Amino acid sequence: xxxxxxxxxxxRRPGSAVExxxxxxxxxxDTNAITWVRLAPGRGLEWLARIGPLLEITNYAQRFQDRxxxxxxTSTNTAYMTLRGLTSEDTAIYYCARTQGDGSGYYFHxxxxxxxxxxxTVSS
Amino acid sequence: DxxxxxxxxxxxxxxxxxxxxxCKSSQSILYSSDFRNYxxxxxxxxxxxxxxxxxxxxxxESGVPDRFSGSGSGADFTLTISSLQAEDxxxxxxxxxxSSPHTFGGGTKVDIK
Numbered sequence: 001x002x003x004x005x006x007x008x009x010x011x012r013r014p015g016s017a018v019e020x021x022x023x024x025x026x027x028x029x030d031t032n033a034i035t036w037v038r039l040a041p042g043r044g045l046e047w048l049a050r051i052g053p054l055l056e057i058t059n060y061a062q063r064f065q066d067r068x069x070x071x072x073x074t075s076t077n078t079a080y081m082t083l084r085g086l087t088s089e090d091t092a093i094y095y096c097a098r099t100q101g102d103g104s105g106y107y108f109h110x111x112x113x114x115x116x117x118x119x120x121t122v123s124s
Numbered sequence: 125d126x127x128x129x130x131x132x133x134x135x136x137x138x139x140x141x142x143x144x145x146x147c148k149s150s151q152s153i154l155y156s157s158d159f160r161n162y163x164x165x166x167x168x169x170x171x172x173x174x175x176x177x178x179x180x181x182x183x184x185e186s187g188v189p190d191r192f193s194g195s196g197s198g199a200d201f202t203l204t205i206s207s208l209q210a211e212d213x214x215x216x217x218x219x220x221x222x223s224s225p226h227t228f229g230g231g232t233k234v235d236i237k
Contacts, residue, residue, distance in 0.1 A: 045168070045217050045219075047219075047225045047226050047228060059225065060225075061125075095173055097173075108221070109179065110219070111164070111166070111174075112179075114173035114175070115173060
């Protein structure tokens, strides 16, 4: 059974950037995608971006499109999310999640395996 | 973007009683070519990652107790917990995967009354 292991907690200054990694343990990304979701204090789950590793197709939520980049290294089964221009409103737990696809590498559906979460604190 | 609206925001239910959570999408998420509703439900407990409960609106994920069920079609959906247990205290989210971005509802906090 694939597990997703995320990098550890981060503390950043406003205006800086943070990179969070997500490694598949016990399996590969295969034809599935990796989606990035965050949970900020007092708010619900928020969808940020997705990458389909097989074809390197990415999708971004419009409000984050200018600040977030997602990549994947299929040789190490590791996905990365970089968020730039951090503000205090980016303080949140960031999750990666395996996204079931239809096998084509283009269409992706529900999130069936989640990483352990990476807390990111933005503070001066 | 498709907007997902959940109700209520908070639900207090006695142990053993039924809990019903509603989720409405701003447009139909029933795909005409395969007649499937592109909707999932997740359970989120503090200190843990979210857990997939239901996908395709009504298919229970492996290992999920059968007291959890999903129903609805088009733009109106429901998650039902038939007999609330103490371990079901959590925040529940619906998510559409019909079109990107795959937006979530605002969440419903379920607690023991």
